[in-house]
Amino acid sequence: xxxxxxxxxxxxxxxxxxxxxxxxxxxxxxxxxxxxxxxxxxxxxxxxxxxxxxxxxxxxxxxxxxxxxxxxxxxxxxxxxxxxxxxxxxxxxxxxxxxxxxxxxxxxxxxxxxxxxxxxxxxxxxxxxxxxxxxxxxxxxxxxxxxxxxxxxxxxxxxxxxxxxxxxxxxxxxxxxxxxxxxxxxxxxxxxxxxxxxxxxxxxxxxxxxxxxxxxxxxxxxxxxxxxxxxxxxxxxxxxxxxxxxxxxxxxxxxxxxxxxxx
Ligand SMILES: COc1ccc(C(=O)/C=[SH]/C[C@H](NC(=O)CC[C@H](N)C(=O)O)C(=O)NCC(=O)O)cc1OC
Numbered sequence: 489x490x491x492x493x494x495x496x497x498x499x500x501x502x503x504x505x506x507x508x509x510x511x512x513x514x515x516x517x518x519x520x521x522x523x524x525x526x527x528x529x530x531x532x533x534x535x536x537x538x539x540x541x542x543x544x545x546x547x548x549x550x551x552x553x554x555x556x557x558x559x560x561x562x563x564x565x566x567x568x569x570x571x572x573x574x575x576x577x578x579x580x581x582x583x584x585x586x587x588x589x590x591x592x593x594x595x596x597x598x599x600x601x602x603x604x605x606x607x608x609x610x611x612x613x614x615x616x617x618x619x620x621x622x623x624x625x626x627x628x629x630x631x632x633x634x635x636x637x638x639x640x641x642x643x644x645x646x647x648x649x650x651x652x653x654x655x656x657x658x659x660x661x662x663x664x665x666x667x668x669x670x671x672x673x674x675x676x677x678x679x680x681x682x683x684x685x686x687x688x689x690x691x692x693x694x695x696x697x698x699x700x701x702x703x704x705x706x707x708x709x710x711x712x713x714x715x716x717x718x719x720x721x722x723x724x725x726x727x728x729x730x731x732x733x734x735x736x737x738x739x740x741x742x743x744x745x746x747x748x749x750x751x
Contacts, residue, residue, distance in 0.1 A: 491520045493548040494561070495534060498523055499701050499723070501596075501652030502558035503545040504692050508648040509562050511689040512574050519547075519565075526712035527721040559589065562648070575645045584632050588639060588646045591628065595621045596653050602666075603659045606708045608740050615666060622668055626677035636676065637683035643690075651684040656702070658695045663706040663739045696729070700749075703735040707743060715743060720751040727751065 496503035503521075510516045524534065530542045537554050538546055547555040547564065555561050566575045576582040598621045602614040633639045639646045660666040668674050668681070684690060703722040707715040712723050722735070732750030736742050 490550045491518060492550050493520045493522055494545055495522050495524050495548070496545040497526045497723075498725070499693055499697065500526075500544060501656050504652040504655075504690075505558045505648050506545060506561055506565065507692050508651065508689050509565055509574055509645075512643070512648065513565075513569060513572055515565075515569055518569060523725075525725065527723055528712075559649070562645070574648065576640065581640060585639065585645050588625075588628055588632070589649050591621075591624055592649050592653070595625065595650070599653065599657050599660060600705070600710070603663060603702065603705050604708050604710055606740070611664070615664075618660070618666065619669075619674075622674050622677050625680070626674050629676045629680055634676070637679045639680075643684065643687045647680075647684050647687070647690075651687070651690045652693075654681050654684055655690070655693055655695075656698060658698045659702045659706060662695075662699045662737060665737075696734070700729040700732055700735060703744065703749060706735075706739040717743065718746055718751075720746050722749060722751070724751060 494503070494506060496506075506519070507516070507521075510519060524530065524544055526544070530538075534546070535542070537548060538556065539554075541556065543556070545558055545561060547561045549555060549564075549568075555564050563575070566573065576585045598614075598617050602611075602618055605611065605614055629636060629639070638644065657666075668678055670678070701723050704710075704713065704715055704718075709715045709721075712721050714721055727750055733748075735749055736744050
């Protein structure tokens, strides 16, 4: 039986959503994950399949169809591998799950805008914007799942959508000194985040890996782009991140060289 192929980028949060979903379903081996190097242009054979788009992940189904967008691929997996269901089947619960999922785009954009920021004058406004996003999540959870810790009984669809970004935002802790305040205003979302980060289905990445690989994002260079003066991306597969030193934290005052990063 031909397995579907997921073309993905290691450590990409959108790809990690699919790994988490399949882990929850006990079907991780049902899909053939194939790594694409984000630090070089997409190969022609892939561009032909995607009709020219470069964003990953991309799913090639067993029938040869191409599915793009991680949330769409997640739903496709639920449709073709319905048991065990991760997405909520009850219409109202599914609506609640979808309303929470719709908050992900602005949450993600705010965090990435901050980590990629190079203007010290903007830091306070970016921090306030990030706190406002956490407050929106806290409000939603208090309205729909005041007890928790998860949206419903267990770690499910919404958790698979958000947890990769809770883990990516470790880069805010390291490069911006940001942690969510231990205040009642954020108590509910903090309980959700802590439960998500502790869940065994979401252990594909570590804090050290995120901090080292996302250094270039902290210098304003995203998606495998290179900061000025550098010749190798912090997303490079070799040298392995485990063999590389921790990057300098002072992103606004210092630009590390390839050598300083162990590249
Ligand atoms: C809000 O800013 C950002 C938020 C997240 C990411 C990220 O993790 C990319 S992960 C890798 C990135 N993939 C995507 O952005 C996919 C997003 C798509 N909406 C999905 O859900 O699958 C990619 O393939 N980039 C290469 C290319 O497009 O050629 C980056 C951001 O800015 C550069």
